Amino acid sequence: MEQPCSQKPVPKLDQLKAVEAAAAPPPLQPRTMQLGVWQVHYIEQRWHELRQDIQNALSTIKPLTRDLYTLSPILFPLFCLALFAWHTKTVLTWFVFNRILFWVEAGIKDGKFELGTIAFYLVLRATLTAAYGALQHWVPNAEDVVSSRIIDHFEDMLFKWKAKADTRTLEKNPKVAALSGGDIWTAYRSVIDGCGRFVALVVQVLCARTYFSSRREATLYTLLFLVKPAVDIFWRRASLWRKSWVAVSTDADYNRMSALRRIGTRACLKQENIANGRTEYLAREYRAASQRFHQNNVSVSHPDVQYLRKEPFSTIVLAELLGEIHLVYFLIAALRNPARFSLSKLVMLEDNGETIFYQCRLLADLVDQLRELGHVKQIYELEEVREALPDGTVDYPTDSESVGMGLAMRNVSFSYARNETEKTSVDPVLKDISFSITPGQLVVVVGANGSGKSTLVKLLTRMYDCTSGTVLVDGRDVRDYKKDGLHEVTALLPQDANLYPGLSIAENIGIGDPRPEAVADRRRIREAARLGGVAEFVEQRCVGGETDDGAAYERIVDPIVPKHWGCKCDNSAPVCGLCKIYEPEDEGLSGGQLQRLAASRLFMRLASGKIKLLIADEPSAALDPEAERNLFESLIRQREGKTMIFVTHRFGHLTKCADWILCMKDGRLIEMGTHEQLMGKQEGEYATMYNTQATAFD
Numbered sequence: 142m143e144q145p146c147s148q149k150p151v152p153k154l155d156q157l158k159a160v161e162a163a164a165a166p167p168p169l170q171p172r173t174m175q176l177g178v179w180q181v182h183y184i185e186q187r188w189h190e191l192r193q194d195i196q197n198a199l200s201t202i203k204p205l206t207r208d209l210y211t212l213s214p215i216l217f218p219l220f221c222l223a224l225f226a227w228h229t230k231t232v233l234t235w236f237v238f239n240r241i242l243f244w245v246e247a248g249i250k251d252g253k254f255e256l257g258t259i260a261f262y263l264v265l266r267a268t269l270t271a272a273y274g275a276l277q278h279w280v281p282n283a284e285d286v287v288s289s290r291i292i293d294h295f296e297d298m299l300f301k302w303k304a305k306a307d308t309r310t311l312e313k314n315p316k317v318a319a320l321s322g323g324d325i326w327t328a329y330r331s332v333i334d335g336c337g338r339f340v341a342l343v344v345q346v347l348c349a350r351t352y353f354s355s356r357r358e359a360t361l362y363t364l365l366f367l368v369k370p371a372v373d374i375f376w377r378r379a380s381l382w383r384k385s386w387v388a389v390s391t392d393a394d395y396n397r398m399s400a401l402r403r404i405g406t407r408a409c410l411k412q413e414n415i416a417n418g419r420t421e422y423l424a425r426e427y428r429a430a431s432q433r434f435h436q437n438n439v440s441v442s443h444p445d446v447q448y449l450r451k452e453p454f455s456t457i458v459l460a461e462l463l464g465e466i467h468l469v470y471f472l473i474a475a476l477r478n479p480a481r482f483s484l485s486k487l488v489m490l491e492d493n494g495e496t497i498f499y500q501c502r503l504l505a506d507l508v509d510q511l512r513e514l515g516h517v518k519q520i521y522e523l524e525e526v527r528e529a530l531p532d533g534t535v536d537y538p539t540d541s542e543s544v545g546m547g548l549a550m551r552n553v554s555f556s557y558a559r560n561e562t563e564k565t566s567v568d569p570v571l572k573d574i575s576f577s578i579t580p581g582q583l584v585v586v587v588g589a590n591g592s593g594k595s596t597l598v599k600l601l602t603r604m605y606d607c608t609s610g611t612v613l614v615d616g617r618d619v620r621d622y623k624k625d626g627l628h629e630v631t632a633l634l635p636q637d638a639n640l641y642p643g644l645s646i647a648e649n650i651g652i653g654d655p656r657p658e659a660v661a662d663r664r665r666i667r668e669a670a671r672l673g674g675v676a677e678f679v680e681q682r683c684v685g686g687e688t689d690d691g692a693a694y695e696r697i698v699d700p701i702v703p704k705h706w707g708c709k710c711d712n713s714a715p716v717c718g719l720c721k722i723y724e725p726e727d728e729g730l731s732g733g734q735l736q737r738l739a740a741s742r743l744f745m746r747l748a749s750g751k752i753k754l755l756i757a758d759e760p761s762a763a764l765d766p767e768a769e770r771n772l773f774e775s776l777i778r779q780r781e782g783k784t785m786i787f788v789t790h791r792f793g794h795l796t797k798c799a800d801w802i803l804c805m806k807d808g809r810l811i812e813m814g815t816h817e818q819l820m821g822k823q824e825g826e827y828a829t830m831y832n833t834q835a836t837a838f839d
Contacts, residue, residue, distance in 0.1 A: 176388070176447040177440030178395045183386035198332075201518040205329055212290045220283045221333060223276050228337035229344050230273045235492055236348040237266045243352075243485040288330070292322035295520060307624070308604055309529030320520060345497055352489055362467055362490070369464035370501030381445040388444040394434035395441065401427045530606055530624070535617070537626035539751065544782030545580030546615060546630065546754040548601060553610035555596060569608065570596045572808045578784060578801065580615075580753075583777070585796050586788045587827065588805030594788045595636060597805070598758045601786070602633060632746045634757040636788075638739035640699055640730060646670075646679060647694035649738055653745030663691055665748055670694070672775050673741025674768065678734050698730055733764055740772055747779045755779075758788045770794065792834050802827065 171182040209217050241262045248254030299320060303311065311318045346363055353359040390396050405414065405423045414420055440447055471490055555571040571593050578584050586594050599605050600612055603619055612619040614627065641649050650669050651660035659665065670676045679693050730738065740760065746752060757776065764772065773787070773795050787795055796802055797816045804812035804819065804827045812819055812827050819827040 175391070176444045176451075177442060178390045178392040179388040179444045179447070180391045181381070181386055181388045181444050181448070183381070183384045185384055197518045201521065202332065204521055205325070208294065209287070209291055209329070212294055213287050216283055217287050220280065220287050223280050223283065224333055225337045225340045227273065227276050227280060228334070228341040230269075231496060232341050232345040232348060233269055234266065234273075235345075235496060237262050237269065239352075239485060239489045239492070241266070242488060243483070246483065246485045284330075288326045291326050291329075294322070295325050296322035298520065307530050313529050317520070325520065342497065342501065349489070352486055362470075365467035365470060366497045367501065368466055369460065370497065372460050372463050373501075381448040386444075392434065392437075392439055394430045394437075395439070397430045398427060398434060401430065530603065531620070532624050533620055533622045535621045535623065537614075537622045537630060539626070539630060544753060545582070545784035547580045547613075548578040548754070548784065548786075549613040549616075550574045550576055550600075550607075551611045551613065553600065553607045553612060555600060555605065555608045570808050571600070571607075574610070574810045576803060576810060576813060578786070580784055581780075581782045582784055582800040583780065583798065584784075584786045584801045584803060585799040586786060586803045586805060587792065587796065587830070588790060589830070590790055592805040593808040594790075594805050595758055596808075598633075598756055598786070598788060602631060602756065603627060630751055630753040632743055632752045632755045634739060634743045634755075634760040636759045638732070638735040638760070640735060640738065642699040643697065645695045645697050646675070646738070647691070649698075650675065650694075650741045650745050653742035654749040656749075659745070659749065663694070665745065666694065667691075669741045669745040669748065672744040673739075674737040674771070675734075675741045678737070733768070736760060736764055737768075744775070744779070747783075752783060754784045754786070756786045756788070759790065766793075792831050796831070804830075 171184050174181050174183070213220075241259060244255055244259050244262070248259075299317075299322065303318060306314075306318075349363070349366075350356075350359040353362060390399070401423055405420070405427070414423065467490055468487075471487065553571060553574040554569045556569045574597070586597060588594050596605075600607055603612075603624060606612075606620060614622060619627070641652060644652070647663065647666050648660060650673075651662070651666045653669065654660070654665075667676065670679065743755075743757075747755065755776065760772070769791075770793070776785070777798070787799075789795065799816065802812075802814060802816060802819055803810055804825075806826055812822070812825055819825055820831065822828055
């Protein structure tokens with residue numbers, strides 16, 4: 142007896158996450174404020190969220206540091222030490238300068254200079270300057286090596302996971318899918334900088350203590366130094382970036398100006414605008430909107446800039462006055478005991494207060510840097526990420542006697558999930574579908590747009606699992622099979638033809654059979670190109686005798702070239718010499734050419750000899766009727782016992798030669814049969830659609 146779709150046991154990792162999610166406080170409702178043209182929606186960060194982010198970051202630092210050390214056991218520790226030393230540059234040079242100033246002042250007061258001591262600090266200052274100059278040269282070079290190793294390491298890890306993960310798993314883990322090796326290094330580098338600033342702050346406090354006559358005085362001044370940064374961090378208005386926020390323009394004129402700029406400058410609309418005489422209208426409307434907008438005198442500055450400007454005047458003034466409290470205390474103490482007064486000490490206090498404030502402000506940013514690093518923790522959980530479509534345990538038999546694949550659906554319904562907590566949407570896309578396809582049959586699935594045809598294909602190829610019911614492959618639940626085995630014997634010609642950027646035309650075709658020896662087989666590739674119709678437009682691109690040596694097939698149509706943009710030319714001017722370097726040399730492919738390329742890729746796959754099921758999901762939208770007919774006839778000639786499923790909303794000779802037709806409407810399978818059987822139902826859906834299209838062509 143067939144079993145309906147069921148949920149598999151949830152791993153311990155997901156159980157723990159579910160418990161944590163249930164225990165967490167309910168989400169806060171966004172607040173709203175208006176900043177110039179921007180309506181800002183924001184949520185204040187709660188302490189438990191901040192604490193969780195920091196905990197995630199701290200748990201990530203250990204394995205990440207271990208990986209960095211493993212990849213570069215000598216250079217990485219030296220780089221960290223050098224970076225810490227670099228952050229002490231301001232502190233130590235400040236300290237040595239103040240020592241020189243102190244001894245010069247003492248010499249003027251006593252009438253006798255300690256030349257040896259002064260010379261010692263001058264040499265020390267010169268030595269520090271030279272040392273920091275060497276660090277300035279060495280640190281960037283060392284970082285290039287260390288960062289390259291860590292970026293390559295994690296890019297490899299992420300690529301393996303992303304390439305293997307199914308579509309549903311990527312949808313459920315968008316943050317992991319969006320991560321890159323560069324993100325990881327940037328986050329870790331920020332944390333190293335934060336630690337370096339902490340080291341510099343400690344060194345600064347220790348150096349400052351040498352100026353005071355007692356531990357009590359040193360402690361008191363240190364606390365006074367920290368008043369301003371403490372007030373600035375915990376009392377004054379923080380940056381908008383400390384919140385979760387989004388800003389949307391609510392100014393109608395500003396929005397209209399933005400829309401007109403886009404319409405007037407988009408390359409794909411340029412020809413239509415010029416040919417239809419719309420340029421003057423667009424310019425006139427832009428001037429009118431601009432005049433209305435500037436009359437209102439509304440700010441368009443970045444929301445964060447405007448947010449900080451709204452801080453009360455009294456708060457700013459009070460915070461700045463508190464930053465001078467250590468000097469006020471010093472002057473009072475000097476008046477009470479003039480013998481303790483010293484100009485060098487006064488200069489030291491002024492510089493020390495400002496430097497400590499600066500270091501504390503930068504150190505406060507370490508919290509944000511730790512939050513960024515917390516996202517990296519997910520990389521170390523990749524192996525624990527449960528696939529949205531759990532793999533089966535049974536190998537699909539590749540040595541069976543049947544050339545084709547038997548397929549069936551039993552009471553299948555399907556709904557796309559809205560989110561993780563709400564498993565299904567309100568309206569099912571497929572509703573109670575049941576049918577059987579015997580091995581080797583040619584089946585055509587017809588129906589209007591939105592009837593559920595493409596979703597049906599996704600279930601048959603196991604891009605998704607049904608919400609209820611059962612999908613059977615050769616009489617067995619499709620979920621029992623290992624996905625790799627099923628995909629190895631399946632060929633899919635998708636609805637949207639895509640180019641693999643950065644690859645040659647030959648490789649774009651050859652990748653249909655991704656075995657290295659097949660991709661390198663230029664004879665097979667040329668034959669697939671001929672069957673798919675690529676050979677014709679490739680030859681049109683050739684110059685001279687390129688087709689003789691295959692150079693045209695080795696041409697990269699959409700090259701991927703990393704860019705660093707630094708040109709300062711006016712975008713409205715013709716492309717300058719520098720810009721031309723970044724201009725693509727190839728004109729790209731049209732929609733019809735892309736579909737021919739995808740078809741050639743399919744013929745390459747069919748030639749592998751492993752395919753038992755071919756599915757073509759409306760692949761001829763950009764082809765003319767003759768090219769469509771040629772494509773379908775070429776595919777049918779490759780049948781040789783394979784099960785073939787063609788999805789289309791355009792009727793023609795294909796349905797007449799089909800062994801079985803499935804007619805879809807509003808997510809339901811409303812009719813099944815051969816062309817003759819379905820045309821016999823004069824009021825049937827299939828007959829009505831067929832006659833309507835035939836009348837249109839007549």
